[in-house]
Amino acid sequence: MKTINLKINGRKRQIEIEENERLLDIIREGFHLTGTKEGCGEGECGACSVLLNGKLVNACMIMAFQAEDSEVITIEGLGENEKLDPIQQAFIDTGAVQCGFCTPGMVLSAKALLMKNPTPTKQEIRRGISGNLCRCTGYEKIVEAVELAAKRIAETD
Amino acid sequence: MKKTGKGIGIMFYGTGYGNGYPDISRAKAKIDTDGRFTISSGACEVGQGAKTSLAQIPAEILGILTKEVIFDHEDTKTTLDAGTCAASRQTYNTGNAMKMASESLKRILESKAREILNLSEEEPLVFDNHEVIVEGDPSKRISFKQIANTADVGDLEVVEIFQAVTTKMNEETGEGNPYWPYTFGACGVEVVVDTETGTLDISKAILVQDVGRAVNPKLIEGQMDGGFAMAQGYALLEDLNIVKGEIKHHNFTKYLIPTALDAVEVKKIIVEDPESSAPFGAKGIGEPVMIPVAPAILNAIYDAVGVRITEIPVTPEKLLKAIKEVG
Numbered sequence: 001m002k003t004i005n006l007k008i009n010g011r012k013r014q015i016e017i018e019e020n021e022r023l024l025d026i027i028r029e030g031f032h033l034t035g036t037k038e039g040c041g042e043g044e045c046g047a048c049s050v051l052l053n054g055k056l057v058n059a060c061m062i063m064a065f066q067a068e069d070s071e072v073i074t075i076e077g078l079g080e081n082e083k084l085d086p087i088q089q090a091f092i093d094t095g096a097v098q099c100g101f102c103t104p105g106m107v108l109s110a111k112a113l114l115m116k117n118p119t120p121t122k123q124e125i126r127r128g129i130s131g132n133l134c135r136c137t138g139y140e141k142i143v144e145a146v147e148l149a150a151k152r153i154a155e156t157d
Numbered sequence: 158m159k160k161t162g163k164g165i166g167i168m169f170y171g172t173g174y175g176n177g178y179p180d181i182s183r184a185k186a187k188i189d190t191d192g193r194f195t196i197s198s199g200a201c202e203v204g205q206g207a208k209t210s211l212a213q214i215p216a217e218i219l220g221i222l223t224k225e226v227i228f229d230h231e232d233t234k235t236t237l238d239a240g241t242c243a244a245s246r247q248t249y250n251t252g253n254a255m256k257m258a259s260e261s262l263k264r265i266l267e268s269k270a271r272e273i274l275n276l277s278e279e280e281p282l283v284f285d286n287h288e289v290i291v292e293g294d295p296s297k298r299i300s301f302k303q304i305a306n307t308a309d310v311g312d313l314e315v316v317e318i319f320q321a322v323t324t325k326m327n328e329e330t331g332e333g334n335p336y337w338p339y340t341f342g343a344c345g346v347e348v349v350v351d352t353e354t355g356t357l358d359i360s361k362a363i364l365v366q367d368v369g370r371a372v373n374p375k376l377i378e379g380q381m382d383g384g385f386a387m388a389q390g391y392a393l394l395e396d397l398n399i400v401k402g403e404i405k406h407h408n409f410t411k412y413l414i415p416t417a418l419d420a421v422e423v424k425k426i427i428v429e430d431p432e433s434s435a436p437f438g439a440k441g442i443g444e445p446v447m448i449p450v451a452p453a454i455l456n457a458i459y460d461a462v463g464v465r466i467t468e469i470p471v472t473p474e475k476l477l478k479a480i481k482e483v484g
Contacts, residue, residue: 044409095375098383099204126417133409136204138382139420 004068008033009077017064024048024059026067027074035075035104039133046132049105050074056112058131075104078111086156087111090149091142098136106132110146119150158352161360162461166452167343170445171336172245177325180244182251183237186215186258187314188266192287192302194219196258197229199239200251205443206376207247213372214252214436215259220284237316245441248372249338250321252436257317265313269304322434338432340440341367344385344449348457355477357458359389363424366446370431370438377442381425384446389421390414392451396470 005014008031015030027036027050039047041060048059051073078085087110090096097103106129113120113128120128125146126139134142174180184198196215202208212226229235239251267282270289274297276282281292289304291297305313326333347361364381371377394413398405406412431438455466464479 040409042408042410095379097204098206098379126420130416130418133414133416135387135414136383137379138384138386138423139415139417140382140422141379143417143420 002065004065006067006069007071009073019065021064022060023050023052023057023062023064023067023072026064027059027072033074033076037101037104039101039105044133045102046105046109047102049108049132051108051112054112054115056109056131073108073111075107078107085111086152087114087146087149090145090152094141094145094148096137096141096145102132102134102136106134106142110142110149113146114150114153118153120146122147160350160352160461161347162350162457162459163345163347164453164456164458164460165343165345166449166454166456167341168445168448168452169339169341170245170448171339172249172441172445173321173323173336173338174240174244174246175323175336177323177335180240180246180250180321180323181318182239182247182254183316183318184239184251184254184258185237185314185316186255186262188262188301188305190302190305192300192305193227194221194225194262194287194301195227195229196255197236198251198255199231199233199236200247201231201242203242205242205247205380206373207242207251210248210372210376211252211255214255217437218256218259218263218284221287225287245340245443245445246321248439248441249432249435250319252372252439253434254317254319256436257319258315261315261317262313265315266301266304269308269312270299273299273304273307338369338435338440340369340442340445341428342445342449344453346450346453346457348454348461350458350461350476350480352462352480355473355475355480357393357461357471357476359421359454361424362421363426364446364450365426365428366442367428367430367440368442369435369440370429371427372437372439374427377427378425380442381427381446382420382423384444385423385450386415386420388447388450389419389454391447391469392454393470393472394419396472 001016003016015026017026027033037047039045043058043061049056050059053070087107109129109132125143186196188194200207212228213223216223216226266289283290283292287301288298323337324334326335343365345363346359348357349360350357364385432440459465462480464483
């Protein structure tokens with residue numbers, strides 16, 4: 001048992017962790033932020049993608065103690081008040097969501113991509129989200145959604 | 158060397174449980190005391206779009222907006238059984254049950270409106286924005302809420318049951334009507350095979366799907382993209398590798414499914430040929446969209462390099478071996 005401090009979705013939090021807990025476990029079980037999904041649990045599917053100090057990681061591959069004094073953004077941390085993040089809105093508008101299990105990770109992957117590269121090509125989008133598996137959509141509408149989000153963000157800036 | 162080839166695949170598929178197995182969907186439609194319309198049915202939304210597309214059916218019948226339809230689904234405590242979300246059956250089966258329930262409720266509303274407004278049987282009525290209106294004389298109108306206020310409890314509530322008509326196939330003769338309805342589709346692909354590595358790229362793809370009637374074209378496109386990608390994985394990547402009953406490829410490191418980098422931009426053509434027994438002609442397409450893709454890919458490989466592959470997935474190793482065998 002160990003107590004760590006971290007910032008999660010902009011709020012300073014303290015939490016008791018077990019040595020063998022993963023970042024994914026404290027996000028879901030500790031903070032009850034269940035938007036982050038566990039898919040494979042071995043870093044292959046991207047369903048548990050979160051931003052750790054601004055970098056995209058699989059929360060199943062990070063030990064909880066590694067998140068000490070870090071800043072974590074989960075899907076719940078996107079958007080402001082009632083307003084969705086432009087990426088979330090674009091996913092809805094293009095129909096890029098089917099069963100929804102990959103969606104939180106996919107959105108955060110797109111977020112990480114657009115933070116680095118605000119005007120990606122289609123191929124760069126494909127590469128950017130290639131670590132996130134989706135079984136329903138065939139990815140086409142997801143790629144469209146990220147393109148649309150990039151366009152909208154550029155227009156509002 | 159890179160070699161290009163083209164191939165097609167065609168298919169037909171019987172939706173529903175089939176073979177005479179009871180394939181039943183139930184729906185309950187009602188108007189509450191505030192005049193709001195609610196329909197409940199146990200169909201599950203699992204990402205295929207049941208919640209959206211099924212709600213469009215009563216909206217069309219009752220002249221209200223889809224977003225105004227209160228659709229109670231999934232919850233087994235409050236809904237009647239509408240069977241499984243399987244066999245691509247919900248659009249057709251539950252769609253039919255919801256259409257029947259909505260139409261029955263509409264007839265009840267019409268008859269109540271005639272009674273309250275003192276109208277003859279001949280006067281034509283239209284439904285718009287939660288009101289029943291005499292066509293050509295809009296001064297004569299009554300809202301669902303006004304009708305509800307004069308009705309007794311349970312008057313404006315109706316349950317309908319739809320059962321698909323299929324028969325058990327005669328095993329001796331192969332005769333019978335094992336499925337209804339059937340849906341039809343075709344796929345065409347162009348592949349580029351690298352004869353030195355055995356890898357292949359799908360350079361062009363077209364997928365054509367008969368849907369009866371496209372209730373929601375955007376959702377259908379999503380299903381077509383998804384079905385193509387799944388079939389692409391089925392044809393080229395996905396192998397459980399079962400050895401003596403043990404699945405050897407038990408994770409995504411070994412069991413590969415397509416990623417966004419493998420995804421192909423598929424030209425999608427929706428064919429509308431309404432099915433007479435279906436709700437507004439609409440049939441299910443969840444599974445059918447996947448079926449013609451793998452045959453099209455295998456035919457394209459044959460066109461490109463002259464080898465007939467008879468076992469999937471066509472991994473680079475398998476394709477390379479087959480190419481070497483024919484010289």
